[in-house]
Amino acid sequence: MIVAERKPFDEIAAATSGFRKVLVAACGTCVAVCLTGGEKEAGILAAQLDMAATLGDREQVFSVGCVERQCDREFLEELGPQIAEADAVISMACGAGIQFLAEAYPDTPVLSGVNTTFIGVNEDVGVWTERCRSCRDCVLSITGGVCPIALCPKGMLNGPCGGADQGKCETDRERDCAWSVIYRRLENTGRLANLEEVIEARDHRDLLPGRQVHPAYQRRYSAHE
Amino acid sequence: MSKFSDALAGGKFVLTVEMDPPRGTALGDMYALAKGLSAKVDAVVVSDNRGAVARMSPVLAAHHLIKHTGAEVILTLTCRDRNRLALTSEMLAAAAGGVQNLLLVSGDFVTLGDQPGTRPVYDLDSVQALVLASLLAQGRDFSGELAEPAAFFLGASLPVATDPPGLAGIKFSKKLKAGAGYFMTQPVSGAADLDALAKLPMAADTKIIAGLELGADQEAGPLLELAKELKGGGKAAGVHLACPEAPQRLTELVDKLS
Numbered sequence: 024m025i026v027a028e029r030k031p032f033d034e035i036a037a038a039t040s041g042f043r044k045v046l047v048a049a050c051g052t053c054v055a056v057c058l059t060g061g062e063k064e065a066g067i068l069a070a071q072l073d074m075a076a077t078l079g080d081r082e083q084v085f086s087v088g089c090v091e092r093q094c095d096r097e098f099l100e101e102l103g104p105q106i107a108e109a110d111a112v113i114s115m116a117c118g119a120g121i122q123f124l125a126e127a128y129p130d131t132p133v134l135s136g137v138n139t140t141f142i143g144v145n146e147d148v149g150v151w152t153e154r155c156r157s158c159r160d161c162v163l164s165i166t167g168g169v170c171p172i173a174l175c176p177k178g179m180l181n182g183p184c185g186g187a188d189q190g191k192c193e194t195d196r197e198r199d200c201a202w203s204v205i206y207r208r209l210e211n212t213g214r215l216a217n218l219e220e221v222i223e224a225r226d227h228r229d230l231l232p233g234r235q236v237h238p239a240y241q242r243r244y245s246a247h248e
Numbered sequence: 249m250s251k252f253s254d255a256l257a258g259g260k261f262v263l264t265v266e267m268d269p270p271r272g273t274a275l276g277d278m279y280a281l282a283k284g285l286s287a288k289v290d291a292v293v294v295s296d297n298r299g300a301v302a303r304m305s306p307v308l309a310a311h312h313l314i315k316h317t318g319a320e321v322i323l324t325l326t327c328r329d330r331n332r333l334a335l336t337s338e339m340l341a342a343a344a345g346g347v348q349n350l351l352l353v354s355g356d357f358v359t360l361g362d363q364p365g366t367r368p369v370y371d372l373d374s375v376q377a378l379v380l381a382s383l384l385a386q387g388r389d390f391s392g393e394l395a396e397p398a399a400f401f402l403g404a405s406l407p408v409a410t411d412p413p414g415l416a417g418i419k420f421s422k423k424l425k426a427g428a429g430y431f432m433t434q435p436v437s438g439a440a441d442l443d444a445l446a447k448l449p450m451a452a453d454t455k456i457i458a459g460l461e462l463g464a465d466q467e468a469g470p471l472l473e474l475a476k477e478l479k480g481g482g483k484a485a486g487v488h489l490a491c492p493e494a495p496q497r498l499t500e501l502v503d504k505l506s
Contacts, residue, residue: 176357177327177368181375182419183410184354185434190411194357206415218418221426224332224376224390 024144025053025117026151027060027137035068035113036075038134042111043082045072047136048102048124049089050116057151060115060137062089068113068136093120099127106131141173159229165217167208174201180222250348251320252291253401256430256455261479262290262486263505264322264457265498268298269309278309279316284499286319288506290486293351293432296324298492300361307338311345322403323347326355331371332380336389339381343398351403351432352377375422378402382427404428406456408441417448424450432488435461439474442483455485462501464493472504 029035039045047065055061069085076083088105090098093116102124106112111132114121118139125133141153156173162180163170172178176194183202186193190203209215236244255262265285267278282292292313296306310323323342325335342350354374358366372380383389387397404423410416423431436442436458445451458478462471471489478484487505491497 176359177354177370177373179354179370179373181373181422183407183415184374185405185407186354186356187407187410187415189409194359200411202415202418203411206412206418210412210414215414219421221375221379221422224372224379227371 024056024142025119025139026057026141026143026153027054027117027139029059029064029068029115029137030135032068032071032075035134035136036072039072039083039111039113040081042132044084044086044108044110046102046105046109046112047072047085047087048093048105048112048114048116049087050093050114050120051089051091052094054116054120054137056145058149060117062087065089065115065136068115093117093124096123096127099124102128157229157233158225159233160225162222165222166205167212167214167217169201169205169208171201171205174204180225182218249399250401252322252349253429255290256485260290260486261484262457263288263502264291264293264486264488265289265502266293266295266488266490266492267313267495267498268295268492269304269306271301271303273304275304275309275312275316278313281495281498282313282317282319285502286317288502289320291320291322291349293322293324293488295492296326296353296355297329297361298356300328300356300358300363300366302363305338307341307345307347310342310347314346320349321347322349322351324351324353325377326353327370327372327374327377328355328358328368331369332390335372335377335380336384339384339400340394340398343384343400348400349403350381350400351405352381353405374404375419375426378404378423378426378428385427401429402427403430403432406431406433406445408433408436408445410444413444416445417450420445420448420454421450424454430455430457430485432457433459433484435459435490436474439477439481439483442478446483456483457486457488458484459488459490462489462491462494462497464491464497468497468501468504472501475505 047069049062049065050060065087069087072085088102090101092098106128113134113136114124115136121135142155143151143153146152158172183200187200192198192200294306294310310321313319358368381402385399387394475487489501
């Protein structure tokens with residue numbers, strides 16, 4: 024899932040300073056699971072903002088709305104009546120959701136309430152760790168299901184860098200070197216031969232903005248329609 | 249090909265030293281140090297933003313060192329600060345500037361440096377950078393033909409303490425396959441540090457130079473003893489001396505070893 028962390032309160036409060044009626048829009052999927060931008064967290068933020076406004080003698084009103092997903096147009100439509108009443112919206116969704124909300128309601132200023140951090144997993148109670156950089160050229164079949172792009176700070180594709188020491192990363196001696204984990208996983212499954220070939224330089228066109236159309240819909244969205 | 253490669257090929261136990269380009273614009277100190285050392289060492293390794301701290305371009309520094317001191321230079325290029333286009337252009341510039349030896353490394357990560365918020369590049373990894381350099385020697389890059397080839401004696405780094413131990417072999421053989429003609433190890437503190445590498449099957453016919461590093465206030469004695477032990481021991485093809493905090497001490501070290 025997509026993981027995010029809430030922006031510092033002062034930054035959010037400063038961004039809302041010019042608006043009287045502000046809607047805090049929660050998202051019920053990824054950011055709710057990582058306890059950052061769900062309905063509960065949106066309620067807490069609205070209450071905090073409300074208190075700060077009272078203490079600061081500002082006439083501001085904060086309300087809360089929540090949809091299942093802000094990255095889907097049909098769910099965003101549900102926010103229409105609440106947004107019509109608001110001078111601005113703080114979106115608690117990931118960066119994709121924030122943008123889709125802003126696109127759906129282009130006449131209303133949309134502010135971000137979170138910093139989107141990574142695609143990751145729920146490793147333990149309250150702990151999320153990054154696993155994927157959505158690079159569009161997955162090497163996990165070769166690397167034993169361990170991603171050297173996401174887990175190695177240098178994205179080394181052909182083995183560890185010289186900074187690895189006793190299986191730990193040069194950037195953090197508490198962090199396992201991704202290549203040590205890869206090696207052990209492949210050794211364990213009898214696939215060390217996977218590491219014999221040099222992996223070629225990557226195609227970094229993954230840095231261009233992405234677009235994906237399901238094959239069944241190619242004709243509908245084709246430029247030649 | 250280069251004087252340095254000839255020395256290694258001839259079975260000489262080589263001695264190299266590391267120099268950082270200035271964190272400024274004046275090359276005088278580097279010239280002075282290199283002039284005193286160049287006759288006694290087999291090569292001067294010019295570092296590339298060592299420790300992820302910005303310094304003068306090592307390509308220009310290497311060129312001037314060659315021109316003004318006649319030193320045999322090994323130019324370090326990292327993958328940290330340059331994409332494949334920039335690596336190609338720096339290699340071409342290096343060849344035009346008289347550099348004959350390269351050391352291609354991934355480079356210390358930016359968070360270890362003084363500007364940890366720097367965007368790291370790593371478009372290529374160190375193996376792929378060797379592949380690129382090998383292509384330049386054939387007169388082409390990843391895309392197509394070049395007007396002239398740029399051939400270098402190619403070097404790579406080797407970790408000495410991987411866990412699991414087999415991991416070192418993976419990188420070692422890929423780098424050999426990609427064109428590395430010699431290897432420099434991470435700094436070692438004893439001859440035993442080289443044992444794991446020496447046991448790898450590909451180590452037998454490979455020139456491995458042991459890295460030795462001295463702190464500014466550290467006694468030189470143990471390092472000199474280790475260098476002498478390595479010279480007689482057959483585990484390394486040479487030693488590489490670095491004293492990054494006090495490079496002037498290299499003169500004293502080299503005098504005692506040459």
